[in-house]
Amino acid sequence: MTTTEKPPFYSTYSPNIPEILWKNKLTIAITTYQAGKVIFISANSENGLIQLPRDFRKAMGMAYHGGKMAIATREEVVILKNTPSLAKGYPKMPNTYDGLFMPRATYMTGEVDLHDMAWGQAGLWAVNTRFSCLSMINDDYSFEPKWQPSFISDLVPEDRCHLNGMAMKNGHPEFVTSLGTTNSAFGWRENKAKGGAMIHVPSGEILTTGLAMPHSPRLEGNKLFALLSATGELIEVDQQSGKYEVVTKIPGFVRGMSRYGNLLFIGLSKMRKSSPTFKDLPIAQESIFPGIVVVxxxxGKIVGHIKYETSLEEIYDVKIISGMLRPGIMGVNTDDHRNGLSLPTQGFWAVPEEPKKIESE
Incomplete structure (x- = not known):
């Protein structure tokens, strides 16, 4: 590598980002389906960041609760559990991690294009974009349909409205976002830049329409936030009238949002100008860099950022892991995780047996 070449996933950041993560004991987790990675971003001091990318094919939505993480991939949902008893003794990097997310189960969903996910009182909820519904993920079916918008007439794999985002309240889905209110295969694409909607799940009522590619609705206290990806806006929506105010404007395609205190960590993608879905959006000309902005x-002020300069162009989801300064994560495409044996009270790293020589007669 020459001095002018930059390594994979090279990033720069505003000086306050490491301080925020270090002092509050936080790690940022992001998914990028374009690069097929889940990346943990942690502080290694008050002045520096370190990141840990792992392979997850077409990584999309994440759910995180109580030390457990779910990751939607192209054909599966992978469940990982933080296993502190294995973290300290991880053979490749002992005495490095204060947590370690180990794969513990895989649900074979098939290619149903899962977007936002969250754990609720009934289990793991997922926005099933291909079938235009909210579904539960379990070991009985590819998915179990639980709710669909009133304008969707049939449960078919046609991505009729591009249902994508989900906001939870008291363990149940409360609001969802879609890129259209259409009832035909890929009908949302005809008016994708301004045909989006916010829908109240319990009543089925459409709260507001005419939104510019809404994503990532989040209920934070009594406030309902969402991202308008096509215009790069963070908005706050009135839950009664459906009217909204722009909290701030961000120069890029915004998608994926997680909160810590008064800070919102928001994913930023660089638009592919060759993409028929994105190239004609208003934000395409302003999309400067992919990464994270902190608002x-x-x-409404942008108070920090992480900017990726190589390898990564698009981010789908963002989650804040609190209480762990530098957790590790095991991917499923190598054998490393198979040697981690966890019990309720302790953990062991198995030593692989030496290959046995086969004697010939």
Whole structure:
């Protein structure tokens, strides 16, 4: 590598990002389906960041709760559990991690294009974009349909409205976003830049329409936030009237959002100008860099950023892992995780047996 070449997933960041993560004991987790990775971004001091990318094919939505993480991939949902008893003794990097997310189960969903996910009182909820419904993920079926918008007439794999985002309240889905209110195969594409909607799940009522590619609705206290990807706006929506105010404008395609305190960590993607889905969006000309922006929800000011310069162009989801300064994560495409044996009270790293020589007669 010459001095002018930059390594994979090279990033720069504003000086306050490491300080925020270090002082609050936080790690940022992001998914990028374009690169097929889940990446943990942690502080290694008050002045520096370190990242840990792992392979997950077409990584999309994530759910995180109580030390457990779910990752939607192209054909599966992978469940990982933080296993502190294995973290310290991880053979390749002992005494490095204060947590370690180990794969513990895989659900074979098939290619149903799962987007936002969250754990609720009934189990693991997922936005099933291909079938235009909310579904539960379990070991009985590819998915179990639980709710669909009133304008969707049939449960068919046609991505009729591009249902994508989900906001939870008291363990149940409360609001969802879609890129259209259409009832034909890929009908949302005809008016993708301004045909989006926010829908109240319990009543089935459409709260507001005419949104510019809404994603990532989040209920934070009594406030309902969402991202308008086509215009690069963070908005706050009135839950009664459906009217919204722009909290701030961000120069890029925004998608994926997680909160810590008054800070909102928002994913930023660089648009592919060759893509028929994105190239004619208003934000395409302003899309400067992919990465993370941090917004103060009280003031609307952008207070920090992480900018990727190589390998990564698109981010789908963002999650904040609190209480762990530098957790590790095991992918499923190598054998490393198979040697981690966890029990309720302790963990062991198995030593692979030496290959046995076969004697010939």
């Amino acid at each position: 103060d929800a009280n003031t």
